[in-house]
Amino acid sequence: xxxxxxxxxxxxxxxxxxxxxxxxxxxxxxxxxxxxxxxxxxxxxxxxxxxxxxxxxxxxxxxxxxxxxxxxxxxxxxxxxxxxxxxxxxxxxxxxxxxxxxxxxxxxxxxxxxxxxxxxxxxxxxxxxxxxxxxxxxxxxxxxxxxxxxxxxxxxxxxxxxxxxxxxxxxxxxxxxxxxxxxxxxxxxxxxxxxxxxxxxxxxxxxxxxxxxxxxxxxxxxxxxxxxxxxxxxxxxxxxxxxxxxxxxxxxxxxxxxxxxxxxxxxxxxxxxxxxxxxxxxxxxxxxxxxxxxxxxxxxxxxxxxxxxxxxxxxxxxxxxxxxxxxxxxxxxxxxxxxxxxxxxxxxxxxxxxxxxxxxxxxxxxxxxxxxxxxxxxxxxxxxxxxxxxxxxxxxxxxxxxxxxxxxxxxxxxxxxxxxxxxxxxxxxxxxxxxxxxxxxxxxxxxxxxxxxxxxxxxxxxxxxxxxxxxxxx
Ligand code: PA5
Numbered sequence: 284x285x286x287x288x289x290x291x292x293x294x295x296x297x298x299x300x301x302x303x304x305x306x307x308x309x310x311x312x313x314x315x316x317x318x319x320x321x322x323x324x325x326x327x328x329x330x331x332x333x334x335x336x337x338x339x340x341x342x343x344x345x346x347x348x349x350x351x352x353x354x355x356x357x358x359x360x361x362x363x364x365x366x367x368x369x370x371x372x373x374x375x376x377x378x379x380x381x382x383x384x385x386x387x388x389x390x391x392x393x394x395x396x397x398x399x400x401x402x403x404x405x406x407x408x409x410x411x412x413x414x415x416x417x418x419x420x421x422x423x424x425x426x427x428x429x430x431x432x433x434x435x436x437x438x439x440x441x442x443x444x445x446x447x448x449x450x451x452x453x454x455x456x457x458x459x460x461x462x463x464x465x466x467x468x469x470x471x472x473x474x475x476x477x478x479x480x481x482x483x484x485x486x487x488x489x490x491x492x493x494x495x496x497x498x499x500x501x502x503x504x505x506x507x508x509x510x511x512x513x514x515x516x517x518x519x520x521x522x523x524x525x526x527x528x529x530x531x532x533x534x535x536x537x538x539x540x541x542x543x544x545x546x547x548x549x550x551x552x553x554x555x556x557x558x559x560x561x562x563x564x565x566x567x568x569x570x571x572x573x574x575x576x577x578x579x580x581x582x583x584x585x586x587x588x589x590x591x592x593x594x595x596x597x598x599x600x601x602x603x604x605x606x607x608x609x610x611x612x613x614x615x616x617x618x619x620x621x622x623x624x625x626x627x628x629x630x631x632x633x634x635x636x637x638x639x640x641x642x643x644x645x646x647x648x649x650x651x652x653x654x655x656x657x658x659x660x661x662x663x664x665x666x667x668x669x670x671x672x673x674x675x676x677x678x679x680x681x682x683x684x685x686x687x688x689x690x691x692x693x694x695x696x697x698x699x700x701x702x703x704x705x706x707x708x709x710x711x712x713x714x715x716x717x718x719x720x721x722x723x724x725x726x727x728x729x730x731x732x733x734x735x736x737x738x739x740x741x742x743x744x745x746x747x748x749x750x751x752x753x754x755x756x757x
Pocket of ligand 1: 435437497718
């Protein structure tokens with residue numbers, strides 16, 4: 284079994300990707316090593332881009348180690364002052380805070396009595412503009428007891444700005460002159476429309492460093508502030524991230540560098556027609572980590588052009604799954620459907636809680652075997668059995684294991700997934716750090732909503748699709 288371990292952190296078992304008696308279609312080590320020259324080049328390019336400040340998700344960790352003091356200080360002050368804390372943001376400005384919160388805090392955090400939350404506020408992330416959900420959130424919150432964190436790197440995103448304007452209006456009406464104390468803004472240092480408003484109206488402000496895109500920004504004030512307010516140990520989060528960052532930057536070989544390894548496996552599988560990358564944690568705490576990963580993978584790697592401007596249309600489609608729930612939903616397809624997927628299981632060695640299944644000798648014999656075992660034993664058995672079923676079917680899979688679901692290991696996981704995305708971007712010869720497809724949609728929205736300067740685009744969009752094919756129930 285091929286194992287890589289940085290004690291006492293994350294472990295990657297990629298046996299299920301490699302050829303073996305059950306999996307003749309798997310890769311052999313030579314295939315991995317065959318990409319080493321390209322990986323060395325990628326390693327050097329990424330290091331240069333890091334130094335040039337173009338990809339700051341790694342470099343900024345050191346800055347954040349210093350800035351965490353200010354974040355924690357502010358977090359502790361407001362945590363005692365407010366009963367609710369609401370993030371207004373979308374995409375990279377929402378999924379990271381949500382994923383880390385779910386991974387590290389009590390699963391039913393908001394339902395806990397205040398003392399069990401360490402007298403910290405309830406936490407909500409409003410990452411959509413569904414009018415019902417938004418209205419209903421405002422109905423249950425008392426604005427006087429609520430702090431809103433408006434997060435937008437660009438400071439221009441229509442969804443976030445619309446939410447912000449509604450909230451600002453409500454706060455002004457309810458809180459009067461002190462309304463600005465209920466708003467904290469996380470945005471770029473120089474750009475965007477949020478910044479001048481924050482300065483003019485006197486909101487507390489945190490900065491998203493310039494060289495980091497939304498989906499790579501969890502370990503900036505985007506995610507660190509929310510985590511600190513809700514009692515997460517952001518020092519440990521950063522420590523774990525730094526340890527992983529160092530491992531990746533210091534080791535060059537494909538079978539010693541975890542990001543190179545995972546990127547290479549993904550790249551080889553993509554070349555062999557595996558168009559789908561399934562991320563399947565076996566821990567409910569990591570369910571929204573799968574959402575975060577899906578955005579990271581999809582926006583970074585789904586590209587039309589390569590770096591030379593050739594049309595390439597690359598990118599594996601990320602699929603979010605949850606073990607064991609999706610064993611009863613999707614695994615049938617993974618085992619017997621098209622052989623177009625690679626599956627990454629994410630497991631946790633030791634859960635923070637245990638549940639013993641009671642022994643009852645009166646029960647029918649066929650369920651008695653469960654008695655005396657624990658829920659986690661059942662969960663592990665189910666994961667292993669699924670792995671085995673996939674192996675028997677010749678389907679490729681790998682496993683990332685976290686010793687425990689704690690801040691240090693979650694920090695490691697975030698950096699591993701960010702770095703592997705950066706490496707595969709290099710292997711695919713694309714820019715993994717832009718999102719032109721998303722920008723097109725953002726601009727179209729500005730146009731349709733009447734933003735000045737977008738008149739021609741508005742006209743184009745309205746002209747487009749005049750012929751509709753509609754089937755209607757009468
Ligand atoms: O990863 C990205 O850059 C995007 O998903 C953005 O985070 C998202 O579009 C929100 O943008 P902003 O933070 O500028 O409001």
